[in-house]
Amino acid sequence: xxPLKELTDRYVGSAVAAGPLASEADYRATLGREFDSVTAxxxxxxxxxxxxxxxxxxxxxxxxxxxADQNGQSxxxxxxxxxxxxxxxxQNGDFSAEELRGILQNHIxxxxxxxxxxxxxxxxxxxxxxxxxxxxxxxxxxxxxxDYIADAFRWAREADPSVKLYINDYNTENINAKxxxxxALVQDxxxxxxxxxxxxxxxxxxxxxxxxxxxxxxxxxxxxLGVDVAITELDVRVDTPSDAAKLAAQAELYKRVWDGCLxxxxxxxxxxxxxxxxxxxxPGTFPGEGEACLFDASLNAKPAYxxxxxx
Ligand code: G3I
Numbered sequence: 001x002x003p004l005k006e007l008t009d010r011y012v013g014s015a016v017a018a019g020p021l022a023s024e025a026d027y028r029a030t031l032g033r034e035f036d037s038v039t040a041x042x043x044x045x046x047x048x049x050x051x052x053x054x055x056x057x058x059x060x061x062x063x064x065x066x067x068a069d070q071n072g073q074s075x076x077x078x079x080x081x082x083x084x085x086x087x088x089x090x091q092n093g094d095f096s097a098e099e100l101r102g103i104l105q106n107h108i109x110x111x112x113x114x115x116x117x118x119x120x121x122x123x124x125x126x127x128x129x130x131x132x133x134x135x136x137x138x139x140x141x142x143x144x145x146x147d148y149i150a151d152a153f154r155w156a157r158e159a160d161p162s163v164k165l166y167i168n169d170y171n172t173e174n175i176n177a178k179x180x181x182x183x184a185l186v187q188d189x190x191x192x193x194x195x196x197x198x199x200x201x202x203x204x205x206x207x208x209x210x211x212x213x214x215x216x217x218x219x220x221x222x223x224x225l226g227v228d229v230a231i232t233e234l235d236v237r238v239d240t241p242s243d244a245a246k247l248a249a250q251a252e253l254y255k256r257v258w259d260g261c262l263x264x265x266x267x268x269x270x271x272x273x274x275x276x277x278x279x280x281x282x283p284g285t286f287p288g289e290g291e292a293c294l295f296d297a298s299l300n301a302k303p304a305y306x307x308x309x310x311x
Contacts, residue, residue, distance in 0.1 A: 001311030005036040008262055011074055011120075013037030013271030015233065018060035020279055021067055030275065030299050032071040037120075039076040039232070039271055040064045041281075045085040049111060053089045058114070065118050076232065076271065077115060079123035079168065080108050081152045083138035090139075097143045104140070104148065105155050112159035121164035121269075123200055123232070124156050125149050129169060133181030149185070150194045157195040168200030168232055173257075175214035175221075186225055200232035203257055204273065206289065207238050207249040216260040223266035230269035231261050235292035236304065237282045242291045251307035254294070258308050 005012045016038045020027045031038070042048055043060030050056055068075045081104065095103065112122065128149060130136050140148040149167075156165050167186065172179040182199065189196045199222045205211055219229050236253045238246040261267035274280045278297040283290040294305040301309075 001309045004034045004305075004309055007309060008270070010261065010267065011037040011076075011230075011269040011271070013039060013074075013076060013269060014275040015039045015041040015078075015271070015273045016064055016067075017041045017274075017279060018043050018063045021063060026299050027276065027278070028067070030295060031067075032073075034275065035073065037074040037076060037269060037271060038064060038068050039078050041078075041274065042085070044077055044111065045079065045082065046090065046107060047085045047087045050107070051087050053087075056110075061115075065115065069118065074120045075115075075118060076230075076269070077111075077119040077122040077163075078232075079126040080111065080156060081124060081128075081140060081148070082126040083136060083140070084127075086139070095143070100139065100143045101148075101151075104144070104152070108152060108155040109159045112156050112163065116160040116163070119160075119163055121166055121198065121230070122156055122160075123168040124152050124165045124196075126168045127170065128167070128185075129172075129178050129181050131171060131178055133177040150189060150192065153189065153194050153196050164197040164228065165195055166198040166200045166228075166230065166232075167196060168202060170202035170204050170233070172199075173201045173203050173205075173215050173218065174212040175218045179218055183222060183225070186222065186227060190225060190227070196227065198228035198230055198268070200230045202233035202273070203231050203235075204233060205236045205253050205257075206286075207236060207246060207253065211253055211256055215256065216263055219260060219264045219267055223264055228266050228268045229261075229264065230267065230271070231257055232269070232271050233273035234271065235273045235280070235282065237286060237289040237292040239288060240283070240290045247291075247303045250292075251303040254304040255307040 276295045
């Protein structure tokens, strides 16, 4: 079959990790062949780029951007403001609100400026809501109040006038309290003239929970606000070990997400959170679950891949 990236004019992406990119030729080959967009799985997060205050380490992020450049791929930046994977100096520091605000502005300005021109879209704020739609507790909310969200978008825009700026979250694929809250926030930010261009739906699915019929209508209601929408971290975990029935259920979910995105004009990107079961965050986080990707650990196409790309 043709590669996935040739099946649609949308970006078809994967999360990628610098380790295997450097050491596994077959990983590089599949990534370069099938995808025309990449997202750094961890390498652009704050703890990766500034492990000690004022000491930057861009090596992993740069390797990913270079690979993308050499392979004609677009880059999604992940992520500027998050409650997780913060460096210890920041997590444990005793900063005043004013200091913390300056630290956040400096972080956003530094990284967005560094990759200006080589990154297409940034996840500006990641996972800011709780499941009930209230804002998630974090050092940002506690110390800076809810305005940190609008400020983050404005600072990112100042550093790069043309990169697309996104809010991103999980469990927002369906219509529910969390996606309702996201919708209200996006509407409010747009009304205030805050520069937000898109909404990212992580879409970490499990066959045992499925996906509701509100998936595509949900994408559509966001698109109707005048923003792009993107599938940013799709994977579909199964209870392990898998069998043919589980992999068929997985394939059906991948296909529903693919079809839903392609049915919505403003769904500009379909990105999976890793493409091979050889490297996946799932088993480490959900013991007894895994095999969530399009390719198996030997990089053979699974039923999910063939559902998207029957050839
Ligand atoms: O790099 C260190 C290594 O030096 C150390 O020896 C090892 C021991 O634990 O840890 C390594 O860091 C791990 C890192 O992944 C790189 O492999 C961290 O412990 C581990 O927590 C981290 O997990 C990442 C997770 O975000 C952190 O919350 C996953 O790889 C990554 O896939 C996951 O991605 C998130 C998205 O950013 C946001 N949406 C959800 C998604 C899945 O959780």
